[in-house]
Amino acid sequence: MSRIGRMPIPLPDTVQATIEDHAMRLRGPKGELAQSFHPDMRVEIRDKEIIVSRPTDSTLHRSLHGLTRTLLANAVKGVTDGFSRTIEITGVGYRAQLQGEKLVLQLGFSHPVEVVPPKGIQVTNVETFSPTSANEWLSSRFVLNGIDKEALGEFAAQIRALRKVEPYKGKGIKYAGERVRRKAGKSAGKSAR
Numbered sequence: 001m002s003r004i005g006r007m008p009i010p011l012p013d014t015v016q017a018t019i020e021d022h023a024m025r026l027r028g029p030k031g032e033l034a035q036s037f038h039p040d041m042r043v044e045i046r047d048k049e050i051i052v053s054r055p056t057d058s059t060l061h062r063s064l065h066g067l068t069r070t071l072l073a074n075a076v077k078g079v080t081d082g083f084s085r086t087i088e089i090t091g092v093g094y095r096a097q098l099q100g101e102k103l104v105l106q107l108g109f110s111h112p113v114e115v116v117p118p119k120g121i122q123v124t125n126v127e128t129f130s131p132t133s134a135n136e137w138l139s140s141r142f143v144l145n146g147i148d149k150e151a152l153g154e155f156a157a158q159i160r161a162l163r164k165v166e167p168y169k170g171k172g173i174k175y176a177g178e179r180v181r182r183k184a185g186k187s188a189g190k191s192a193r
Helices: 059-080 149-161
Strands: 016-019 023-028 031-036 042-046 049-053 083-090 095-099 102-106 113-115 121-128 138-146 172-175
Touching (some): 023 059, 031 059, 083 095, 095 121, 138 149
Antiparallel strands (some): 016 023, 042 049, 083 138, 121 138
């Protein structure tokens, strides 16, 4: 059996779960979420725990076992605690601002880029740093919050793709804690051949 798939998912007292037609509907303090799963997987709620089992040991069922358990565990965590992702913007003149629901980004283009977060995702803690602050390189930072881990990750990736970090000066958008491999620039003192 899959080591991840056979672990039961604890169901907190604040979460209500129901199973209907190959989908689990969860309601918790942060909101409501529905997570579908493959029709071959068996999912049951027993003693305040969600148990996922597979019918056979075929390659398909073994691969779906751990996946189903992880997706359901993420849904339970989402409705209880939620997920967050911190985005950092680095570069001279690069910054982020929140105008109502819209996130307005200055990324070195001739125009500002306006991004509207999808339903269920909030943009919070928008900070802009001055060039004289202790953190010289960081221009702006903001946090994305939501209960659906997949939608949150997709939206964060869309924002990051607007201006990926370039390897020479490190300007662009990255996740907090992401390490960017830096390249050395041209060397001026090389001898000509």
